[in-house]
Amino acid sequence: MRNFQRPGRSPVRVTEAAAATSHPLATSAALKILRAGGNAIDAAVAAGAVLAVVEPQSTGIGGDGFMLYAPKGSAKIIGFNGSGKAPQKADVKWFQSQGITSIGGHSPHSVTIPGLIDMWAQVLSDHGTMELGRVLEDAIHYAEAGYVIADRVAFDWNRETATISHDANSARVFSPVINAGDVHRQPVLAQTLKAVAQHGRDAFYKGALAEDMVQHLNALGGLHSVEDFVAAKGEYVAPISTSYRGHEIHQIPPNNQGLTALVMLNLLESFDLTKLAALSPERLHLEIEAGRLAYYIRDQFIGDPRQADIKTAELLSKDFAASLRKRINTATAMTDIKPIKLEKSDTVYLTIVDRDRNAVSFINSVYHSFGSGIMSPKTGVLLQNRGMGFKIDPAHPNCIAPGKRPLHTIMPGFVTRNGKALMPYGVMGGDYQPFGHVHLLQNIFDFGMDPQAALDAPRVFASAGAVEAEDGIASSTRSALSSMGHKVVQAPEPLGGGQAILIDWDKGTLTAGSEPRKDGCALGY
Known part of the structure; x- marks a missing residue:
């Protein structure tokens, strides 16, 4: 509450x-x-x-x-x-x-x-x-x-x-x-x-x-x-999905970047986040490191599958996530992964x-x-x-070509459980969106927040070798992240914006939340 x-x-x-x-x-x-x-x-x-x-x-x-x-x-x-x-x-x-x-x-x-x-x-x-x-x-x-x-x-x-x-x-x-x-x-x-x-x-x-x-x-x-x-x-198109805490998380397949959020969830599901506070440096550190790895995979391997060989099933596999997860140290930031400059957009x-x-x-x-x-x-x-978003590189799967779709950042999300729709959701913000999806889902399914509280919660974003932190991230948390090896900077603008509606089939109710960083609202009857 x-x-x-x-x-x-x-x-x-x-x-x-x-x-x-x-x-x-x-x-x-x-x-x-x-x-x-x-x-x-x-x-x-x-x-x-x-x-x-x-x-x-x-x-x-x-x-x-x-x-x-x-x-x-x-x-x-x-x-x-x-x-x-x-x-x-x-x-x-x-x-x-x-x-x-x-x-x-x-x-x-x-x-x-x-x-x-x-x-x-x-x-x-x-x-x-x-x-x-x-x-x-x-x-x-x-x-x-x-x-x-x-x-x-x-x-x-x-x-x-x-x-x-x-x-x-x-x-x-x-x-x-x-x-x-x-x-x-x-x-x-x-x-x-x-x-x-x-x-x-x-x-x-x-x-x-x-x-x-x-x-x-x-x-x-x-x-x-x-x-x-x-x-x-x-x-x-047939959506792609992965399981997380007993839920199926659905995304649009490539050329969409939705796969990036699913890779992040696969990386994070083995960590017991319930032992951590929702905005603790330990929780945010794991999110940051999973994001750095998932974005690296995105930028190397995602493009238009009609004109490039995109190994979606392999990238979504739990085995692939397990091998990638070995690079995450719960106490210190990775130093062997190249920083990626990511763009935020409306x-x-x-x-x-x-x-x-x-x-x-x-x-x-x-x-x-x-x-x-x-x-x-x-x-x-x-x-x-x-x-x-296209590359001018014939060897890259996202290279520009006639009639080709570029790697696309906007990604609607959907959660199902036990054979029924549970929650349509999404978080805007260009490259930030996979981070936003994962942060929102974990706020709800790991930390018990309702959709509005989950959207209200402060956010971080790793880009270009730094971690942008919103105003709501405590100074003690920023210091702890810095001690883990992250370069923490003030977010120059609000990070993303989302909406979500949770369906309770037993009670016959809908619970809706709307992004406080935007002008909008949720309404119903």
Whole structure:
């Protein structure tokens, strides 16, 4: 039970349905759909669309998405990969001939073909009950009539003046300075959303909208074609999973980085964390070391399995984890592993559970704040920079190639137990996400926290040879981690952001939590 003398909030406890998103307008939109008779998929697309308007730094229809879905609370989880591909002309030899050794975040080459609209259309058609036009109504309203800038949105927005200003179209829509409480409108985006609402996904991937995006990218030196947009299509995928403390933890397979969190859990499951305090240096040290190993594996071996040999089953095996675990010393930090520079970025994650216990774990993103910063003039679509994750190295599994998907950081999570859905969950934050998933799951299953308390708890993140620690990490814990060999630094920004809904089948209740580091909330009835 939380300490009611300290700041914080209680989890939302309801019986019928619950929604948790990173923005109040999105949570409200989800509940509106649920109360109107829609199911979890209808509500998820409605909420995701609102977020694509009111959190433009984090997501948008120029980005990608992934989904994990449990129909009627089944443990047979359905996965969907809505990540976009590189243009067909994006051959590594061309980049080498141009002397390009890495892809910059503001470069047109960082723009992969957006997959989000296609994902919305497919999952809504296959698993929803409402038309696309119906669930886009609130998003269209906020883009056209305006929405009030929330506090965390303003915090992120004003740190990205360079990204906003380098493209004249983006600069026109996203003025360099914005304040919490200001009203913002995106009328051109509203017209694009109306076209999608009326004509479906093809309005985005065929015809005038696609042509405008391609023309603008080509003018900047991009290799994109209208044919790339026409061919865009997401796909259903079989989730990957591992067991942890009697639960099955499900993730999207590569090209997604979800495997990284599963490797971390496999490494940590042999340690009895219940003997440690939740925020003790000993617990955080184990999390840090497991993360360093898991990210090393990620960066060496994960790419698009359609164009690279990804040994997913081997990397997920308990035997592999056992051999890797030998490198973890419970008292001191490893010194024989190369530091990896990891990127934090903005994303939106949301989860919905409806009255029939359809449960969805849903994530959208344009990758870095405001993505590439590139916006085509006639669409209002801000394009993602997911392609900057590609390597320019023919020997690497994540090397750029025609029609290839890059290593993708956004990862919805799902927990099942005893043949039933238990908890859709996710933690945002670019490369931080595997750390965030593991921290959240251990807070719940090892330390007995409810979803809200688990999300509230302070976090650490190991990147580039240092450990970033949030304000809530005690000075004594920081000192102890330093004595173990970690270079501990103050986290320059909040680490990640998540949502979770726990299903109690015996009591017939839902317990929902929402990220305190964001503007959002969990609500239900």
